[in-house]
Amino acid sequence: MVINQETVLVAKSSAKHLYEQVADRIRELILQGTLQPGDRLPSVRKLHQQLSVSISTVMEAYRLLEDRGLITVRPQSGYYVKASIKSQEPHSSDPPQQASSVDTSIVSRVYADLDIPDIVKLGAGVPSSQLLPLATLNRLMSKVIRTHPQISHTYHAFGGCESLRQEIAKKLIDAGCSISADRILVTNGAAEAVYLALQAVTQPGDIVAIESPCYYGLLQTLESLHLKALELPTSPREGLSLEHLETALDRSEIAACVIVSNFSNPLGSCMSDRRKQDLVELLNKYDIPLIEDDIYGDLSFLGNRPKAIKAFDTQGRVLYCSSVSKTLSPGLRVGWLVAERNLMEVKKLKIVTNVMTSIVPQLTVAAFFANGGYERHLRKLRRTYQAQMEKMRVTISNYFPPQIRMTQPQGGQFLWLELPKNFDVLELYQAALEYKISIAPGVIFSPSQSYGNCLRLNFGLLWSEESDRAERSSLSSNRDKVEIALNILGALAQQQLARVLLKYY
Numbered sequence: 001m002v003i004n005q006e007t008v009l010v011a012k013s014s015a016k017h018l019y020e021q022v023a024d025r026i027r028e029l030i031l032q033g034t035l036q037p038g039d040r041l042p043s044v045r046k047l048h049q050q051l052s053v054s055i056s057t058v059m060e061a062y063r064l065l066e067d068r069g070l071i072t073v074r075p076q077s078g079y080y081v082k083a084s085i086k087s088q089e090p091h092s093s094d095p096p097q098q099a100s101s102v103d104t105s106i107v108s109r110v111y112a113d114l115d116i117p118d119i120v121k122l123g124a125g126v127p128s129s130q131l132l133p134l135a136t137l138n139r140l141m142s143k144v145i146r147t148h149p150q151i152s153h154t155y156h157a158f159g160g161c162e163s164l165r166q167e168i169a170k171k172l173i174d175a176g177c178s179i180s181a182d183r184i185l186v187t188n189g190a191a192e193a194v195y196l197a198l199q200a201v202t203q204p205g206d207i208v209a210i211e212s213p214c215y216y217g218l219l220q221t222l223e224s225l226h227l228k229a230l231e232l233p234t235s236p237r238e239g240l241s242l243e244h245l246e247t248a249l250d251r252s253e254i255a256a257c258v259i260v261s262n263f264s265n266p267l268g269s270c271m272s273d274r275r276k277q278d279l280v281e282l283l284n285k286y287d288i289p290l291i292e293d294d295i296y297g298d299l300s301f302l303g304n305r306p307k308a309i310k311a312f313d314t315q316g317r318v319l320y321c322s323s324v325s326k327t328l329s330p331g332l333r334v335g336w337l338v339a340e341r342n343l344m345e346v347k348k349l350k351i352v353t354n355v356m357t358s359i360v361p362q363l364t365v366a367a368f369f370a371n372g373g374y375e376r377h378l379r380k381l382r383r384t385y386q387a388q389m390e391k392m393r394v395t396i397s398n399y400f401p402p403q404i405r406m407t408q409p410q411g412g413q414f415l416w417l418e419l420p421k422n423f424d425v426l427e428l429y430q431a432a433l434e435y436k437i438s439i440a441p442g443v444i445f446s447p448s449q450s451y452g453n454c455l456r457l458n459f460g461l462l463w464s465e466e467s468d469r470a471e472r473s474s475l476s477s478n479r480d481k482v483e484i485a486l487n488i489l490g491a492l493a494q495q496q497l498a499r500v501l502l503k504y505y
């Protein structure tokens with residue numbers, strides 16, 4: 001029997017619960033193919049004895065695997081492996097080696113389509129509002145207005161409220177950073193933080209090194225600042241290729257580098273600590289500033305939050321950006337920028353751009369961080385996202401063409417899918433719109449409009465009713481919506497691919 005104490009290796013000190021560790025190991029055995037679809041799992045009682053863990057631990061582990069769509073229970077018979085996912089990872093990217101100016105008109109078109117009423121937003125980057133702690137945030141916001149009736153309506157603390165900056169400084173300790181609150185500038189979301197950071201360290205016409213594919217919002221920022229983008233090869237697992245970055249630094253005048261360090265958008269890649277440190281050393285050598293966007297760092301499925309690149313910065317060259325948009329509320333528009341060398345410059349630019357960030361959202365987020373149960377909320381959100389990611393992968397491998405490659409992120413909010421080379425994702429995009437389904441076509445993630453055979457899907461839409469039993473009854477239609485949308489998308493992709501294959505062979 002493969003599931004025994006040696007194979008499960010339960011580490012009592014791990015940040016994950018015991019049942020999560022048991023579930024993780026069984027999941028690995030399924031994904032490796034050691035356990036095959038149809039295989040019967042040991043009974044709850046047997047596994048409890050084999051692993052010397054409680055019956056309820058085994059039951060919770062099995063329930064988690066059921067939530068993730070990996071196993072199924074047959075009445076009077078037991079638990080069985082439901083799915084195996086055979087798909088491979090997408091290839092590392094191989095973008096053009098020339099820097100180019102950026103045109104994002106196609107991004108605006110995709111944005112406009114997201115406003116179609118009742119569309120299933122698999123292409124958007126927003127979490128379901130049911131997964132956000134809106135009741136607590138609203139309660140805290142009312143309290144802020146009651147207790148600060150005047151300050152909320154004045155010009156106050158241009159760089160950001162002291163209480164919020166203190167809370168952010170405390171949060172940064174988890175990312176391995178020791179930062180004093182006076183180095184933190186509060187911004188209108190991470191988008192503004194990246195915008196101000198880029199403005200502080202570049203001039204129009206400069207070249208900026210970026211991951212490829214990269215978040216389309218960054219491309220819009222580069223375009224509006226008249227900057228050129230140099231796309232660099234990026235792997236779905238390890239992120240940006242440092243070897244290619246070094247070659248590019250030797251070859252071209254690069255003004256800055258922008259990286260989404262943890263669970264990037266769209267690839268979901270996460271750099272190891274070793275590579276984070278190597279990257280900082282490389283940038284020290286060439287004296288280049290780094291803009292780090294760590295907006296997804298808190299959404300790790302691994303138990304512990306990964307370190308930021310900023311944690312390895314000894315020369316104050318990393319401008320660190322993040323926000324609460326992916327964890328608490330995109331609408332509050334609360335983000336932050338940690339700057340050392342460029343602090344005065346970014347503060348000045350913030351005042352010129354929009355003076356300050358509104359006080360009420362700042363104090364609301366500060367109160368949530370201080371005593372709103374942020375860690376508890378994150379634990380639940382991560383668990384839900386991981387379950388939804390697994391379920392989405394299982395569903396895709398059931399409905400999509402077998403040639404599909406897809407990522408297996410360890411955090412964040414997105415899956416990246418790669419179809420065979422001649423597949424036209426814009427055709428799939430249009431066909432899906434007819435069924436009121438939005439996807440994010442690969443071309444919007446690259447200034448050279450590469451990735452015409454790829455797409456990004458959002459697993460942050462509430463799907464699994466099992467993920468929150470308390471809300472079960474109101475969610476079933478939503479769950480069906482995502483499953484049906486994936487089913488339709490898969491059928492459309494199958495039909496389209498069949499036409500492509502007929503044409504080329």
Ligand SMILES: Cc1ncc(COP(=O)(O)O)c(C=O)c1O
Pocket residue numbers: 125188189190191192215217260265293295322323324325330334335
């Ligand atoms: C990598 C990345 N950076 C920044 C943003 C924008 O964040 P915010 O809404 O906090 O401005 C997003 C939103 O999707 C993102 O994916």
